Amino acid sequence: MDPRRSGQDVVRCTLCKDAVAPMYCEVCHIHLCQECVEKHLTDKSNVHKVVTLTQFLSSPKCPDHPTKQCELHCKQCDVPICSQCVISKTHKDHDVIDNMENSKMKKKVLRKDLQELEKFIYPKYQESAAIIKTQKTAQLKNSQKLTSDLKKQGEALHTEIDAIIQSKQTEIDVMESKHKTALDEQEDAINNTITEIKQVIQDLKSLLDTSDVSLVSKYQSRIREFRKLPPKLKIFLPYFNALKINREQLLKQFGSLTASSIETEEEGYTLPSPGAESSPPARSLLDVPQLITELDTKYDSLYCVSCLSDEEIWTRGNKSIMELYNMKGELLRSVLTKSGNTPQDIAVNQSGGLMYADWGDRSINLVSGTQIQTLITLHGWRPKGLCSMSSGDFLVIMTSNDYKQTKVVCYSGTTEKQSIQWDDQGKPLYLPGLLNNKYLSENRNSDICVADYDAGAIVVVSAAGKLHFRYTGPPSTPRESFRPVGITTDSQGNILTSDFDNHRIHIIDQDGHFLRYIHNCGLQLPLGLCVDSKDNLFVAEWGTCKVKKIQYYK
Numbered sequence: 001m002d003p004r005r006s007g008q009d010v011v012r013c014t015l016c017k018d019a020v021a022p023m024y025c026e027v028c029h030i031h032l033c034q035e036c037v038e039k040h041l042t043d044k045s046n047v048h049k050v051v052t053l054t055q056f057l058s059s060p061k062c063p064d065h066p067t068k069q070c071e072l073h074c075k076q077c078d079v080p081i082c083s084q085c086v087i088s089k090t091h092k093d094h095d096v097i098d099n100m101e102n103s104k105m106k107k108k109v110l111r112k113d114l115q116e117l118e119k120f121i122y123p124k125y126q127e128s129a130a131i132i133k134t135q136k137t138a139q140l141k142n143s144q145k146l147t148s149d150l151k152k153q154g155e156a157l158h159t160e161i162d163a164i165i166q167s168k169q170t171e172i173d174v175m176e177s178k179h180k181t182a183l184d185e186q187e188d189a190i191n192n193t194i195t196e197i198k199q200v201i202q203d204l205k206s207l208l209d210t211s212d213v214s215l216v217s218k219y220q221s222r223i224r225e226f227r228k229l230p231p232k233l234k235i236f237l238p239y240f241n242a243l244k245i246n247r248e249q250l251l252k253q254f255g256s257l258t259a260s261s262i263e264t265e266e267e268g269y270t271l272p273s274p275g276a277e278s279s280p281p282a283r284s285l286l287d288v289p290q291l292i293t294e295l296d297t298k299y300d301s302l303y304c305v306s307c308l309s310d311e312e313i314w315t316r317g318n319k320s321i322m323e324l325y326n327m328k329g330e331l332l333r334s335v336l337t338k339s340g341n342t343p344q345d346i347a348v349n350q351s352g353g354l355m356y357a358d359w360g361d362r363s364i365n366l367v368s369g370t371q372i373q374t375l376i377t378l379h380g381w382r383p384k385g386l387c388s389m390s391s392g393d394f395l396v397i398m399t400s401n402d403y404k405q406t407k408v409v410c411y412s413g414t415t416e417k418q419s420i421q422w423d424d425q426g427k428p429l430y431l432p433g434l435l436n437n438k439y440l441s442e443n444r445n446s447d448i449c450v451a452d453y454d455a456g457a458i459v460v461v462s463a464a465g466k467l468h469f470r471y472t473g474p475p476s477t478p479r480e481s482f483r484p485v486g487i488t489t490d491s492q493g494n495i496l497t498s499d500f501d502n503h504r505i506h507i508i509d510q511d512g513h514f515l516r517y518i519h520n521c522g523l524q525l526p527l528g529l530c531v532d533s534k535d536n537l538f539v540a541e542w543g544t545c546k547v548k549k550i551q552y553y554k
Helices: 034-041 053-058 099-209 213-217 223-227 247-254
Strands: 023-025 030-032 050-052 072-074 079-081 096-098 285-296 302-307 312-317 321-326 331-336 345-348 354-358 363-368 371-377 381-388 394-400 406-412 415-420 438-442 448-452 457-461 467-471 484-489 495-499 504-508 514-518 526-531 536-541 546-553
Touching: 023 034, 023 053, 030 034, 034 050, 050 053, 072 099, 096 099, 099 223, 285 514, 302 345, 302 536, 302 546, 312 345, 354 381, 363 381, 381 438, 394 438, 438 484, 448 484, 448 495, 457 484, 457 495, 484 536, 495 526, 504 526
Parallel strands: 302 526, 345 381, 484 526
Antiparallel strands: 023 030, 023 050, 072 079, 072 096, 285 546, 302 312, 312 321, 321 331, 345 354, 354 363, 363 371, 381 394, 394 406, 406 415, 438 448, 448 457, 457 467, 484 495, 495 504, 504 514, 526 536, 536 546
């Protein structure tokens, strides 16, 4: 009977031929029932080794000794061997352990590998796959935007060229009209004189043929008049001095694409850093940040600031009006909210449009020219903060109507793409709160950073929603109060947050390590934050209602 038969076959005892045989003698190569085991062991003619049939079947057959099962394992060679292999030249003096013991040790390794795969490696790959999807969406949208911008620039260039051509054509038409009028007048005068001369010639011929002395005596000569020939017109015809088109100069004036690059970074389980943009040059922080300028606003309390450009900033305070200022402190534009409510938060999207969150009517709105479009109306939730993403999507942090839950939701237009609320243990990532805002910002590595005032922490998650870290203040001051409010990120991936109660700004890196404070520049109750393209920091001071522009990089 084949010992490797399927489980459906019943193995019978070799000795009694009747009972089911759960045991096997590896020396005599016979199947044994429980009763025959004792009888078999009384046979002193050989040293028997009786094992369970399951153990025997699980041991592989020895390739060098076909009648033997590999009940042992050679540590040096890491292969299963039989008892006869132990004394062979191949495995002589090698460390040998029982096959079952080796199996137990291997299973420990298997469990460890399984744990690492399930808890660390597999989630990292899932996270990377999610990031790739985000990158592909961002890349597609960026390509579409580049194509649109290129088309608009081409249309603008054509419009300018058409305007130049029209202007030159008008000049040609005016010159042609002027010249034609002068020539017409000259031609008419000459033709009139020719007619008169022809008539005089006819009269003279008639007089020469007449015998009437009276008519001849009345003749008055006009020769002197006709000898004075008409002045000749000198017309200098214009010509078009066509300049040779300089392609390089035209390309410079038309615009250019920034360089694109793809970088990979290998570090443990970390896959390539998200984001298709090339990394900016590393910059050093100033030992003493410098106050560049400060602007007075017209609010009674100032909450938020958002950069439209390096020279223009949107602000929002305790009024239902959002105001745009330039760096001279001049008010350029005011926008009244659609509902008349005070906006909860503001953000400038990738197209330069102003977005705002309305707590009162639970909506997210976009200001387009003189029109305000409601993008989203929440149900069961109220918006607290929002930010625009590099992909063109936007994030909203919101609290449930009963103030018991808080979550971050990613929207593409009016479509919800992702909701982030719980950590891997099913615990809430963000602490609900009734009175205080929760601001958020997207970092250049696609991390989502939230200033959680109620929890006294900066909560940072990956693009896939996995908790990256919590920052609760520098390790050197563990007992000091920390209540972050405003938050922003810069080109270096550093995170800046306003420590409202302590009148300062914390700068931490993208992994949550404290770098330094900004606690000079006369900061008083700093709240909203944003940075421009040059990494200048704008700080909205709640009490003074001033916006301070601060340089903190060398």
